Amino acid sequence: MIKLMVFIDGTWLYSNLRHLAKECNQPSFYIDYGLLPQRIIEELERTAGIRNTDLVRTFLFGSYPVNYDLVDEDRARKRKDFFSLLREDYHYEVEAYPIDYQRHRILYDDRVPDNSFSPKEKCVDIALASSMLYHAAISGSYDIAIAVVGDKDYFPLFQKVRSLGKRVAVASIQQSCAKVYSNRHDELKLKDFHIIWLNDLLDKIVWTPEESLVECKSPLHIGPSQMTTTVRLRGGQPFFCDECRLKFADQKAEQLREYTSSETESKPEECDARFHSYHEGVIENLIPDRGFGFIKRADGASFFFHVTHLTNIEWEALQPGAKTRFTIIREPAGAKAGAVGEVTLISDEE
Ligand SMILES: [Zn+2]
Incomplete structure (x- = not known):
């Protein structure tokens, strides 16, 4: 049995979904996180000819806003609900770190044009690196680490993980992937497999909304309160x-x-x-x-x-x-x- 662990840079993935949306000509594209790890593994099995894999753990590293403009409460809340969904329904191990918005709006487009505020994300890449390396150093913990990343900062990590005798696979998005990973010759010896493009898996990882019958619980509601929604309630x-x-x-x-x-x-x-x-x-x-x-x-x-x-x-x-x-x-x-x-x-x- 080949043990696999998946390490997702959630912030990177989230902010690059627009490339996938563009590719399938949709205004937005949502990933089915319940399917994502397994679909990547299937692609790895197919392209690398490996079998008998066992997904041991899936980690996602991300961030959530604090100290933002209160107008954005709903948006901030959705992020937290998303992390709960990953933990409770899909058994991800989520490590999330706060980003101080210093009372600014969360979305860049919602800030006034001359607002130069730029939120500083903290800890996400270090947390991913610590976790992948930590588990690499524990014997029997995993054989292959699958990193879902795009930023080039991770390359020293992959070298270290490989020097500990583990294999590394990288899954990324073509429009947002550092050359060090996509480079065919892999001069820096970063990975053991051909890169897996999420671009090639679009129809396998897309989230398809399911409708459910719900009742609006608002005291301000007018009209029939039963309706269908694709929103997943926690x-x-x-x-x-x-x-x-x-x-x-x-x-x-x-x-x-x-x-x-x-x-x-x-x-x-x-x-x-x-x-x-x-x-x-x-x-x-x-x-x-x-x-x-x-x-x-x-x-x-x-x-x-x-x-x-x-x-x-x-x-x-x-x-x-x-x-x-x-x-x-x-x-x-x-x-x-x-x-x-x-x-x-x-x-x-x-
Ligand atoms: Zn209502």
Whole structure:
């Protein structure tokens, strides 16, 4: 049995999907991450003539935004949901690192034209390298490492992994692959197989949406609330239709302006552990007809939350005094509350 481990540079892959979309003439292209590792392995088996492989582990290294413009909450939330999907449904090992947006918009196109802010991604390549090398040094851990990458920085890693007696395969995207990997002669001795192009696997790795019947749980919903969607809901997460999401966004922007600490210049050191760890507190009060409320943390600080921040409970079932665990996007300042990222109800058994 030949043991394989797959190491995906998630940030690189995510930001280069547009090339694959262009190639299949689609406005967007989504990968079916449930299929991806196995499809790459099948291609490796086919082209290298190897058999009897066993996929031992799949790692994905990525990043998620913190300290962003609160308008982008939905976008940030989707990234976290995506990582949960990978972990829970596809058994990936996800290592994700925060990127401090210093309160700017997440997408480049959403920032004003003269905005020179450029987010600094941290740790992703080092984390991938550490992991691949760490496992290479453990005997019996894997025989072949498959790297799904495009940036050239990884070449010293592949040399080291090979010097430990492991074999290296690279899967990449033609339009975004460093020459050191695609070079036929492989002068730097980086890999043991021909490069695998995701471009050749498009129809095998494309995500095809499946429709399911859901009910919009928004108190603002108008009309029949049952509908079909291709959105995949995470365990216990309520569904809100697009129309209600838009209404929520407006409502939330207004409420955030009114109740939470205002925009101030953030210091780089502000993006510390507080923004990527969990906090605990109790529901302080609820404004039922307006879909928001406040949570009091143990130190007495108050945080604004909106119905869309709840991950495992419906608004109607929420009671003051309920225990919650939450992430934060902003600390309170002056008389104004802080802002939460997502709120999970803690059951009494915990
Ligand atoms: Zn709705």
